[in-house]
C-alpha cells in the first residue's frame with residue numbers, strides 16, 4: 001500500500017483510532033499525521049480521538065488532536081480517512097466521518113479485524129503494533145525525531161517494552177532505526193509506560209489485594225467497581241497496566257481485570273500466556289483483540305462476568321492439557 005499515492009489528490013485527510021485510546025493508538029495516529037503533514041504541508045490533516053491520557057502529551061501534535069465526544073464532530077467530508085489500530089466500528093463518534101469519506105484506509109494489527117474495513121486495507125495481525133505498520137508505510141527519508149518518537153511510543157506500549165510475544169525481529173529492527181533519530185527513549189518509556197501517579201498505584205494495590213485465583217491458580221481475576229473509582233477519583237485510563245501486573249502472577253495462564261463503566265456493565269481486559277486464545281473468547285462477547293491480549297464489554301455483576309468467561313477459559317485450558 002502506498003500512502004503517498006492514495007493521498008496525493010486529497011485536500012482534507014482525517015485520521016481516527018479506537019475508543020479509549022492506548023499508547024499504540026495515540027502513537028500510530030500522531031506518527032501518521034506528522035508524516036502526512038511533512039509530506040503534504042498544504043493539506044489539512046486532522047486526528048480524531050477520545051481524550052487520550054496526558055502522559056502522551058510529549059508526542060508532537062498531541063495538542064492538535066480533536067477530542068471526540070458522543071456527538072459526531074461537525075466536519076465537512078474528508079477526501080481520505082484512516083482508521084488506525086482498529087476497524088471502523090471502534091472509531092467511536094468518528095465512525096460517521098469514516099463512512100462519509102471519499103476514500104477510506106484501514107491500518108490495523110487486530111486479528112479480530114483480519115479483513116479490514118477500508119477501501120484500502122493494511123492489516124497484519126502478526127505485527128506488534130499499528131505503529132510498526134505505520135513505520136513500514138512511511139518513506140524512510142521523511143522520518144525525523146518527532147515521527148520516530150511517536151511510533152516508538154506505540155511499539156513500546158503494545159509490546160510491553162519489547163516483552164510480549166508479538167515482538168519480532170522486524171519490531172526490533174524498526175525500533176533500532178527509530179532510536180537512531182535521537183529522542184530521549186529512556187525518558188519516554190519511563191514517563192509513558194512505567195510511571196504511575198500515587199493514586200494509580202493505590203488503585204492497582206486495591207485490585208491486587210482483592211484479586212482471586214481460580215482454576216487451581218491458572219487464572220487470576222480482579223475488578224474495580226464504580227464506587228472505588230469515584231473514591232479514588234480515577235477513570236479507566238488510570239487502570240491501564242493492572243491486568244498485565246495480574247498476569248505476572250506465577251502459575252497464572254490467564255488474567256482477567258474489569259472495571260465498571262456503568263452500573264452492572266464492565267470493560268473487561270483479558271491477558272494470556274501460551275495456552276489461551278483470549279481474542280476468541282472476547283469475540284464471543286462482542287469484543288476482540290489479539291490472541292494474548294483482548295477486551296470486551298460485558299453486563300452483569302463481577303461474578304456473572306467471571307462465570308461467563310471462565311467456562312471458555314477452562315475449556316481452552318483443558319484442550320491445551322493444562
Ligand code: AMP
Nearest residue numbers: 269270286287288289290293294295296
Ligand atoms: P485492553 O484490555 O483494553 O487493553 O485491550 C487489549 C487489546 O484488545 C488491545 O489491542 C485492544 O485494542 C483490543 N480490544 C479491546 N477491546 C476490544 C474490542 N471490544 N474489540 C476489539 N478489540 C478490542
Ligand code: MN
Nearest residue numbers: 022024025085
Ligand atoms: Mn490499541
Ligand code: MN
Nearest residue numbers: 024085129130
Ligand atoms: Mn495496537
